[in-house]
Amino acid sequence: MMDPRKIVLVGMPGSGKSTLGRALADKLRFSFYDLDDLIEEKEGKNIARIFAEKGEGYFRKLESAVLEERLSGTEAFVLATGGGAPCYHENMQRINREGVSVFLDVPLNHILERLTGTQLAIRPLFSGMDTSEIILKLKNMYVERCPFYEMAKIKLRGEDISPELLISYWMPLLKSKP
Numbered sequence: 001m002m003d004p005r006k007i008v009l010v011g012m013p014g015s016g017k018s019t020l021g022r023a024l025a026d027k028l029r030f031s032f033y034d035l036d037d038l039i040e041e042k043e044g045k046n047i048a049r050i051f052a053e054k055g056e057g058y059f060r061k062l063e064s065a066v067l068e069e070r071l072s073g074t075e076a077f078v079l080a081t082g083g084g085a086p087c088y089h090e091n092m093q094r095i096n097r098e099g100v101s102v103f104l105d106v107p108l109n110h111i112l113e114r115l116t117g118t119q120l121a122i123r124p125l126f127s128g129m130d131t132s133e134i135i136l137k138l139k140n141m142y143v144e145r146c147p148f149y150e151m152a153k154i155k156l157r158g159e160d161i162s163p164e165l166l167i168s169y170w171m172p173l174l175k176s177k178p
């Protein structure tokens, strides 16, 4: 059953799901989860190692199973997903059935700035690439993934999306709860 107290953030890598998610959960006094962290805990390995040792197909199945598990409880939470999570195994349909999805649509030039300013080695999809390769990869990824992200219930575009803005779109959904 759709529960508006299960807030699921989706968007490109570097769009701020983890950062905004934590701040939002704090404000609402909900639990915060990061899907990548839950996967690492379950598997006992970091994401880069899972990709290297078992491949992306294995990772995507695991990701879907951990997402399903998280969505199935009754607890109120904010969940930051991995950038690719909405695009595999009908995950977006599942998210929309159980909770409220929010797309953080951050312009790519800002995402690029953020990604190149952080440790790329922990992001297997971009490791070993130079800036021009990252730009190309980001553009292709955005085009491919947008149809999935666009399925989100709430879509927010901008380079600095605040928890307060998100809450202003989310509140009416909470009030309409039967």
Ligand SMILES: Nc1ncnc2c1ncn2[C@@H]1O[C@H](COP(=O)(O)OP(=O)(O)OP(=O)(O)O)[C@@H](O)[C@H]1O
Pocket (backbone or CB within 6 Å): 011, 012, 013, 014, 015, 016, 017, 018, 019, 020, 036, 080, 081, 082, 083, 114, 115, 118, 123, 159, 160, 161
């Ligand atoms: N509103 C913001 N303005 C500027 N920088 C930000 C903002 N939000 C996040 N960042 C920075 O951008 C980087 C990526 O943010 P974050 O890790 O929250 O994104 P993410 O969507 O969780 O990425 P991933 O999909 O890789 O987990 C971090 O270094 C973070 O400090």
Ligand SMILES: O=C(O)C1=C[C@@H](O)[C@@H](O)[C@H](O)C1
Pocket (backbone or CB within 6 Å): 012, 013, 036, 047, 081, 082, 083, 084, 085, 123, 124, 125
């Ligand atoms: O965008 C992606 O496909 C990914 C993003 C990360 O959060 C991790 O979930 C993983 O590295 C894959």
Ligand SMILES: [Mg+2]
Pocket (backbone or CB within 6 Å): 017, 018, 019, 034, 080, 081
């Ligand atoms: Mg994150």
